[in-house]
Structures are given as structure tokens and as C-alpha cells.
Amino acid sequence: MAAALASGEGGTLAFGMGRSYGDSCMAESDxxxxxxxxxxxxxxxWDNGVIVAQPGLTLGTLIDMALPRGWFLPVTPGTKFxxxxxAVANDVHGKNHHVAGTFGCHVTRLSLLRTxxxxxxxxxxxxxxxxxxTVGGLGLTGILLSIELQLRRVESAxxxxxxxxxxxxxxxxALSAELDTRYEYAVAWVDCLATGRQTGRGHYIVxxxxxxxxxxxxxxxxxxxxxxxxxxxxxxxxxxxFNALYYHRQRAARVTSVVGYDPFFYPLDGLLHWxxxxxxxxxxxYQCVVPFADAPDAIRAVLSExxxxxSGSFLAVLKRCGGIRSPGLxxxxxxxxxxxxxxxxxxxxxxxxxxxxxxxxxxxxGRLYPAKDAHMGAAHFQKAYPAWPxxxxxxxxxxxxxxxxxxxxxxxxx
Amino acid sequence: xxxxNILIIGATSGIAEAVARRYAAxxxxxxxxxRDSAKLDVIASDLTARGAAHVSVQQWDANDVSQATATxxxxxxxxxxxxxxxxxHGSLPEQARAEEDLDYAIEQFRLNGESAVVCMLALAQHFxxxxxxxxxxxxxxxxxxxxxSNFLYGAAKGAVEDCASGLRASLFKQxxxxxxxxxxxxxxxxxxxxxxxxxxxxxxxxxxxxILRAVGxxxxxxxxxxxxxxxxxxxxxxxxxxFKRLSL
Numbered sequence: 001m002a003a004a005l006a007s008g009e010g011g012t013l014a015f016g017m018g019r020s021y022g023d024s025c026m027a028e029s030d031x032x033x034x035x036x037x038x039x040x041x042x043x044x045x046w047d048n049g050v051i052v053a054q055p056g057l058t059l060g061t062l063i064d065m066a067l068p069r070g071w072f073l074p075v076t077p078g079t080k081f082x083x084x085x086x087a088v089a090n091d092v093h094g095k096n097h098h099v100a101g102t103f104g105c106h107v108t109r110l111s112l113l114r115t116x117x118x119x120x121x122x123x124x125x126x127x128x129x130x131x132x133x134t135v136g137g138l139g140l141t142g143i144l145l146s147i148e149l150q151l152r153r154v155e156s157a158x159x160x161x162x163x164x165x166x167x168x169x170x171x172x173x174a175l176s177a178e179l180d181t182r183y184e185y186a187v188a189w190v191d192c193l194a195t196g197r198q199t200g201r202g203h204y205i206v207x208x209x210x211x212x213x214x215x216x217x218x219x220x221x222x223x224x225x226x227x228x229x230x231x232x233x234x235x236x237x238x239x240x241x242f243n244a245l246y247y248h249r250q251r252a253a254r255v256t257s258v259v260g261y262d263p264f265f266y267p268l269d270g271l272l273h274w275x276x277x278x279x280x281x282x283x284x285x286y287q288c289v290v291p292f293a294d295a296p297d298a299i300r301a302v303l304s305e306x307x308x309x310x311s312g313s314f315l316a317v318l319k320r321c322g323g324i325r326s327p328g329l330x331x332x333x334x335x336x337x338x339x340x341x342x343x344x345x346x347x348x349x350x351x352x353x354x355x356x357x358x359x360x361x362x363x364x365x366g367r368l369y370p371a372k373d374a375h376m377g378a379a380h381f382q383k384a385y386p387a388w389p390x391x392x393x394x395x396x397x398x399x400x401x402x403x404x405x406x407x408x409x410x411x412x413x414x
Numbered sequence: 415x416x417x418x419n420i421l422i423i424g425a426t427s428g429i430a431e432a433v434a435r436r437y438a439a440x441x442x443x444x445x446x447x448x449r450d451s452a453k454l455d456v457i458a459s460d461l462t463a464r465g466a467a468h469v470s471v472q473q474w475d476a477n478d479v480s481q482a483t484a485t486x487x488x489x490x491x492x493x494x495x496x497x498x499x500x501x502x503h504g505s506l507p508e509q510a511r512a513e514e515d516l517d518y519a520i521e522q523f524r525l526n527g528e529s530a531v532v533c534m535l536a537l538a539q540h541f542x543x544x545x546x547x548x549x550x551x552x553x554x555x556x557x558x559x560x561x562x563s564n565f566l567y568g569a570a571k572g573a574v575e576d577c578a579s580g581l582r583a584s585l586f587k588q589x590x591x592x593x594x595x596x597x598x599x600x601x602x603x604x605x606x607x608x609x610x611x612x613x614x615x616x617x618x619x620x621x622x623x624x625i626l627r628a629v630g631x632x633x634x635x636x637x638x639x640x641x642x643x644x645x646x647x648x649x650x651x652x653x654x655x656x657f658k659r660l661s662l
Contacts, residue, residue, distance in 0.1 A: 037428070037603070037618075040456050041463035051463070064439075065463050 005033070005143065006115040011400020014139050016056060016083030020090065021285045022374035024138050024403035033143055035085055041065070042146055049151035050108070055085025055144040060269075063261070068215050071151040072261070074106035078317075080266050085144045090371040091136030091328040094265070095185035095207075098322030102331055104135035105324060106150045112142030115398045119145065124327055133394040136328030138370060140395040140404055156210035157217045159185070159264040162256045165247070169200030169300050176320045179206050185264075188318040191243040192341060195307045199300060201247060202318070207264055217260045232279035232344045246315060278344050284374055286354065287332075287340035289321060290366035295337040298364035302339060302357055309353045316341035329387040332369045340372070351375070370403060381407035417548075417629065419493040421445045423486075423533050424476065424503025426453045428602025429552060432622035433500060438464040445489040445496075446471045448503075476503040476529045477521070486536040495544060498629060501533045501551040506604050512566045519566055527570030531577045538581055541590040548629050549585065550593040551578055555637065557596065558646045561662040582634060593628055594635045597621050598642040614641075 005012060010029030016036070018025055026032075035056035042052040049071045053062070059073060060080035066072060077092040086092075091104040100106075109123040110131060120142065122131040134141045162183075166172055172188055180186050183206035190202035268274050275283065290298045299318070306316075316339055323335040343350050354375050361368065367384030368376050382388060392408060420437055422430050425446035434444060438461040446469060448454045454471040461469050470492040474485040490496060507522035534551055541547050556564055557571030575594060582592035599605065599615040616639045624638040637643040649662065 040460035042456060043459055044463040065465070 001113060001143075005113075005396075006398050011398060013399055013401050014055065014085060014089075014143050016086040017058065017081050019079060019082045019086065021372045022370070022403060023406065024090075024370050024373070024401055025086075026402045028400040028402055028405055035083060035144075039083070046071070049153060050148065051151065052109075052146050052148045053084055055083055055088070055147055057084050058082065059084070059087065066151055067154070067157055067261075070153060070155065070215060072154040072209070074150060074152040075100050075103045076265055077103075078266065079269055081269060084147045084149070085139070088135060088144065088147055089137060089139040091326055091331040092371070093321070093333050095187045095319065097324075097333055098180050098186065098320055099184055099324075100152075101322070101324030102136075102326040102328065102333060104326050104328045104331065106152075107135060107147060108150055109146075109148035110134055110144060111146040113145050114142040114396050116396065123148075128327075129390070130394055132327050132329050133391045134328075135326065136331040137391050137394075138330065138401060138404060140391065140399050140401065142396050142399070154209045154215075156212045156214050157261050158210040158212060158214060158258050159207040159261060160210050160256070161205065161207040161259050161264060162254060163250060164204040164206075164254050165202075165250055165252075166204055167201050168198055169296065169303070172200055172202070172204065172318060173296060175204045179204065180320055182206075184208050186320065189246070190303070190316045190318050190339075191247050192303055192306050192316040193240055193243050193310065194247075195304070199303050199307065200318070202315075203247070203250065207259075210258060212258075217262070228276050228280050232277070232281060243315065278342075281345040283342045283344050284350055285340060285342050285372040286357065287338065287369040287372045288357070288361045288366050289332065289334055289336050289338040289369070290361060290364045291334060291336040292320075294364040294366075298360055298366065299337055299339060301360050305353070305356055305360065306341070309349070311343055311346065311349055311353065329391055330370065330385050332367070332371070334367070336366070340369075370407075373403065376407060378407045378409075417442060417497045419443045419445075419495055419497050421447070421486075421489050421493060421496050421499040421537075423447045423474075423489075423499075423501050424552075425471075426450055426457060427502045427504070427552075428604065428618040429597065429600060429621050429625075430500060430502035431457055432618035433502075433625050434461055434466075435464055436619075436622050436626050437498075438462075438466040441465055441467050443467050443493055444469040445492040447474050447485060447489050449473065449475045476533075477525055479524070479529050479532050482529065482532045483536045486533065486540070490537075490540050496540065496547055498548045498550060499537045499541070501530055501537070501549075503529065503533075504552065504604070506608075507564075507566050509562075509564045509566055523566060523570050525570075526567060527573040530570075530574045534574075534577060534581060538585060538590075541585060542588050545589045548591045548593060548632075549581075550595060550625070550629060552595045552597065553578065555596050555598045555642045555646050559650050559657075561649070562660075563662060591632050591634075593625075593633055595621075595625055595628070596635065596637050596642065596646075598637070598639060598645070 012029055013027035013032050015032035015034050038054045039056035040054050044051045046069045059082055076094045087103045091102045093102045112120050114120055185207040188202050188204045190200055194201045319338045321333040321336055321338050362380055420442050424430055426448040444466055446454055451473040458469040458471050472489050504526045512519035537549055541549055553575045554571040556568040557575045560568045578594045585592050599610045600621050601615055602618050621638045628636040
């Protein structure tokens with residue numbers, strides 16, 4: 001296989017479920033190594049919750065196997081339709097970043113196929129430099145062959161959830177300070193069309209794994225968006241109505257409930273092909289993180305800018321990230337506040353808005369998430385991810401993504 | 415009838431693995447037979463993680479027809495009783511090469527035809543004694559009519575189909591069901607080198623889902639996906655005078 005990788009023209013790349021929103025999952029050569037079908041569990045120690053699996057295994061399938069035995073993912077992103085390999089390559093994070101760090105913090109060993117050295121094992125202790133370059137390394141350091149992951153014990157498939165309505169950004173920061181220490185999971189949905197004193201109003205949603213011993217859930221069939229509508233259903237009118245409705249649907253200030261893990265962690269997975277609501281043009285996601293000290297001002301400025309543009313998405317996701325360091329050299333989260341939102345694809349309008357947002361983020365010492373990015377300039381990337389040359393040094397010469405080419409080889413002006 | 419004990423020949427094939435995964439979730443026992451023991455071991459640990467109660471593996475090269483009876487006997491013994499046996503091994507010969515290189519043609523014909531037929535007969539002996547269960551064998555829509563683009567494969571699968579038809583009538587009287595599975599295009603390692611038409615191509619898991627339903631419903635013949643029954647009906651009904659002018 002190593003010989004086959006080296007024989008192609010231009011760099012290739014492992015490709016899993018294609019859920020990276022930008023060009024980080026696209027190979028320079030347009031020929032990828034599909035990991036679908038390379039999705040077996042090699043060994044599973046259910047006493048200690050340690051599994052070794054091939055990279056094409058999806059998080060959803062892993063949950064199906066692990067949960068009935070009392071184990072759950074140590075960290076999960078907002079969709080379970082991603083592969084283990086993708087979770088490692090993007091060093092994904094979730095609603096428990098403030099207490100658990102990134103996915104890569106729970107990876108104990110990796111096995112890689114490199115065109116120069118063949119099969120190489122690495123872990124936080126052995127070949128540590130390769131391990132650090134591979135966690136969050138966007139698939140560039142070799143084709144993953146196996147991943148060893150430490151799972152997290154749970155006593156239930158349900159989550160004790162509490163949803164709190166808040167009226168503005170100040171309240172968000174107060175709630176975060178109050179609740180993040182008491183809850184493993186915390187995230188806020190923000191109405192990014194609200195302006196003035198209501199800037200940053202939304203719902204703060206926190207949760208802990210329930211302890212009721214129910215490890216199985218009768219799963220309803222997911223609904224599916226059947227077609228691409230001829231135009232985007234997400235426009236100024238629908239947005240404003242939806243966001244206002246969403247904000248006001250909860251009347252009480254605090255509502256507690258017990259919900260299944262699916263609606264809690266993966267609300268959008270319940271609507272397959274949800275991205276089709278944006279029509280054929282699709283959408284672009286913008287996700288940034290800003291260091292805590294400057295976060296209140298920077299996030300307020302970013303949200304105001306988006307509200308003024310009136311092109312923001314249904315809901316933005318605001319999340320406080322913690323200080324647990326990832327082993328990954330290119331890991332995205334840093335101690336601060338992360339903001340993510342979708343924009344219907346409108347090239348010119350997005351380009352000028354994103355340029356203004358980028359300037360605000362970088363001034364505050366923040367950065368953008370490569371897994372979601374399709375526009376970041378090389379200069380911004382290299383400043384925000386100063387360890388990138390160490391990853392470049394360990395990159396397999398036969399692996400190359402369009403993203404990496406864009407942010408490392410472009411003339412450093414922008 | 416609940417399926418508990420499953421014997422699979424050609425267990426590393428894409429369709430067989432997808433079928434096994436679906437059954438693994440309901441705590442089944444497996445006896446897996448295949449050529450590549452390293453692959454069998456990985457599949458065994460994967461099935462165990464997915465919920466299989468017990469998995470045994472056995473190495474056998476399906477080209478070695480002389481060992482078929484012994485292999486089937488020992489795999490059967492591992493399970494004691496068998497609710498479902500699936501014959502899934504095979505290859506997709508290159509038609510053009512087969513017409514030039516007759517040694518290759520014979521080898522491919524024997525693997526896809528003779529070897530599958532011998533496995534059917536060997537399994538039938540055990541099923542007769544047991545007096546119940548399902549014998550499932552993977553044929554192909556290609557077996558419906560020899561076409562210029564792959565008639566060597568089609569002829570071998572046609573042999574499997576005729577054997578299945580006769581054996582079904584014989585086993586039926588002893589309480590054993592025989593299911594002939596006829597897949598169309600399926601995205602598996604066997605077809606990985608081909609450019610398959612997206613709309614007509616099923617995933618191995620979709621085919622597996624159809625197979626589980628057919629086994630559960632005691633069906634005789636399964637076209638999967640369903641539309642192949644109608645496509646093949648049209649292909650079969652083309653008069654020879656016209657058919658010989660086509661290059662299907």
C-alpha cells in the first residue's frame with residue numbers, strides 16, 4: 001500500500017466521512033484513500049474501556065458497541081457521523097472541553113503507514129514528536145492504520161440537562177462561571193441577529209451523564225431532508241423568524257429535563273442531509289476561538305458585525321474552552337471562548353464579512369478552526385499556529401491537502 | 415425462526431462481512447471460513463466487539479476443492495447446530511483475459527462455479543441430518559443470461575443457480591430452506607477496481623439488510639437491490655437475433 005501511495009501524481013489524503021466543512025479533507029491530487037470499510041475493531045478491553053480500531057470506524061458505530069457495556073466517548077463533536085481517523089486528524093473537541101480537553105487527550109497510541117518508513121507506532125511516550133504532529137495534524141503525517149482510545153465510564157444513555165435562557169453576552173459569561181464547574185457538558189446557542197443590549201442572547205445548555213442505569217435507548221428513525229431546494233431556505237426572513245422563535249420557545253428561565261444522548265449531543269444528526277436546507281450553493285462555517293482575557297470584547301464585536309451583516313445563520317454556538325492542553329501541535333482550542341456559525345454561501349458578501357471578522361479575531365490573539373475553514377489566509381494561519389513548521393517537517397511527502405497547500409505554500413501576504 | 419448459529423464460507427468477502435455485522439448485534443455465534451487468516455482474525459475480533467457471542471475461524475482456500483467436505487465438517491462441528499450457512503466466496507474474472515488465457519479461465523470458472531457447488535452439496539448433507547435451517551448462496555444477476563462482457567462469470571454463477579434450484583426442491587422436503595442471493599452492482603473489495611454506475615450500485619450493508627430480510631422471510635430467490643429483477647427481466651427477454659448484436 002505504501003508503494004501505491006507513492007506512485008500517484010501529487011499528494012493524496014485519507015478521506016473518511018467528508019464532514020470537514022472546508023478543503024482540509026480534499027487531496028491536492030483529487031485522489032483520496034477512502035477509509036470506508038476500513039472500520040473494524042481490532043481489540044476491545046471492556047473491563048478497562050480501551051479499544052483499538054481501524055480509522056474508518058464512525059463514532060456512532062463505536063457508541064452502539066460501547067454504550068450497552070457502560071462506556072461512552074471521552075470527547076465527542078456535534079455529529080457522530082465522523083470517523084475515528086477524522087476525530088484524531090482534526091483533534092475534535094466537544095461540550096466537555098473545559099473538563100476533558102480534546103479528543104487527542106484520550107488517544108493512547110496510533111499506528112501510521114508512511115511512504116518513507118512503512119508502519120510506525122507512536123504514543124505520548126514513544127515517537128512523541130510524530131504523535132504530537134499527528135493529533136490534529138489534518139491527516140498529513142501518514143495514513144492511520146489503528147487508533148487506541150480510552151473510553152469514559154457512564155451509567156446511563158441519558159443526560160440530565162438544564163437549559164437556561166439568557167439575555168445577553170454578560171449573562172453568558174456569568175452563567176459560564178457559575179455552571180461550568182458543576183456540569184461536564186456546557187454550550188450556548190446564541191441568536192446572532194439580536195442587536196444592542198440583546199446582543200448574544202440565547203440558551204445556555206448544560207448536562208451531566210445520568211446515573212439511572214438505563215444503558216439502552218429505543219432509537220427513532222432519523223428524518224431526512226429529501227431534496228436540494230432550488231434556493232436557500234435560509235434567508236433574512238426565515239432567519240429572523242426562526243431565531244426569535246427559538247429564543248422565546250422556552251418561557252421559564254431554567255428548565256431541567258432528562259434527554260437521550262442523541263438529542264443532547266447530536267441534535268442535527270436527527271435530520272439527515274440537513275445541509276440541503278442551504279440549497280445547491282451550500283454553506284460555509286465560521287469557527288473561531290479567542291483567548292479568555294479578550295473574549296468578552298472580541299465576541300461582542302464579532303456578533304455585532306454579524307448582526308449588522310444580517311447574513312448570519314440560524315444559531316451560533318458559543319462555548320467556553322478550558323485550559324487542558326492537547327498533545328496536538330495544531331490543535332484548535334485554546335483557553336477562551338469559541339464561536340461557530342454557518343453562513344449560506346454568497347461569495348462576495350461572505351468574503352468581505354469574513355475579512356472583517358478575521359481582523360477582529362487576530363487582533364484578540366484568536367484563531368480559526370482548520371476543519372471548518374475555506375478562506376483563512378496563509379499569514380493568519382502561520383501566526384495563529386506557530387508550530388506548523390514542525391508538522392510540515394513530519395508530513396509524509398506523498399500526502400498533501402488543498403488546505404495545507406493554501407496556508408503553507410501561498411505567498412505570506414493577506 | 416431466530417438465527418443464532420451462523421456458518422460463513424468466504425467470510426472476508428464484503429457482503430459476508432456486512433451480513434455478519436448485522437447478525438453480530440444480536441449475540442450470534444459464528445464459524446468463519448476464509449483464505450486469509452490474518453483478515454479472518456481481525457473480522458472475528460470486530461464481530462466480537464459488535465456483540466457476537468463466539469467466533470471461530472478456519473483457514474481454507476476455496477480453490478482447494480478436495481478439502482471442501484472436511485472444511486465444512488469441521489466448521490459445522492464448531493457450532494454443533496447451524497441456523498444459517500452462507501456461501502459467499504468468489505472472484506470477478508477479467509473476461510478479456512479469460513478468453514485469451516484458458517488456464518486462468520478454468521481456474522476462475524472452478525472457483526466461482528465448482529467450488530460453490532461443492533460447498534452447497536457438502537452443507538446440504540449436514541442440513542439434511544439436522545432437518546432445519548437455511549442454506550444461502552450468493553449467485554449473481556450475471557447468472558441470468560450470458561453477456562459478452564462477462565459470460566465466464568455468468569456461466570459459473572448460472573451453474574450455481576441451477577444447482578441451487580434442484581437442491582432447493584430436494585431440501586425443502588426435509589425442512590431446509592435454500593436462498594439464492596442475486597446481487598447486482600455492489601461496492602465491495604471485489605469490485606473496487608471497477609467504475610460502477612452510482613445510481614445502480616448498492617453498499618454491502620444495503621445488500622446485507624436485504625439478505626437478513628430474505629432469510630427471515632424464508633424466501634427462495636432474492637434480487638438485491640430489488641430493481642435488478644426488472645432489469646434482468648428485460649435483458650432476458652431480448653430476442654437472440656437482437657441480443658447477439660448488442661455488447662452488453
